[in-house]
Amino acid sequence: MSVLLAWVKEHPRVLTELRWAYGTLSLQLLLAIPVTRLLRERDAMWEYVFHFHSCLIVTLVAPALWPVARSVSVVRLHYAPGSCASRHTGERISRWNPDRGALMVVNTLLILATFLMGIHYMMDTLAGALLFAVSLLVYQVAERHVSRS
Secondary structure (H helix, E strand, C coil): CHHHHHHHHHCHHHHHHHHHHHHCHHHHHHHHHHHHHHCCCHHHHHHHHHHHHHHHHHHHHHHHHCCCCCCCCCCCCCCCCCCCCCHHHHHHCCCCCHHHHHHHHHHHHHHHHHHHCCCCCHHHHHHHHHHHHHHHHHHHHHHHHHHHC
16 A cells, blocks of 8 residues: 555656545535436435435544544555545445446546545545445335335
8 A cells, every 4th residue: 555655646647636536526515416406317316415414424423432543554645634434435436327437537536535645544435435335225225115115
């Protein structure tokens, strides 16, 4: 991992691209609901809202219940404000849709940026992906349950 971080640090162009991708996070969060509504993708909009809130609640409550000791050593290119599951990772992962190929590339870079720029530890990013997987499973089970009712 430290080799990859050192490589990124030595390649300013890659670091610039990662910063740009991470910088799109706020815009994506701001536009996700209005754009899905405008495109009349009501089911996608509500699924996004579900995953956003379920991941947000867990990432806010879990560190309060189980604080993490700061004993992990990491090469930092930017900063790591704390150790908790990266909610950004869960927000960025979505079902593949060929119409959104460019957005998938940007979001892949955004996920990589979370640990390559030192914003989160790599384990936080993996925990965020696991958190999203659980949220997706819960959503699919609930959706099947509701559709049978």
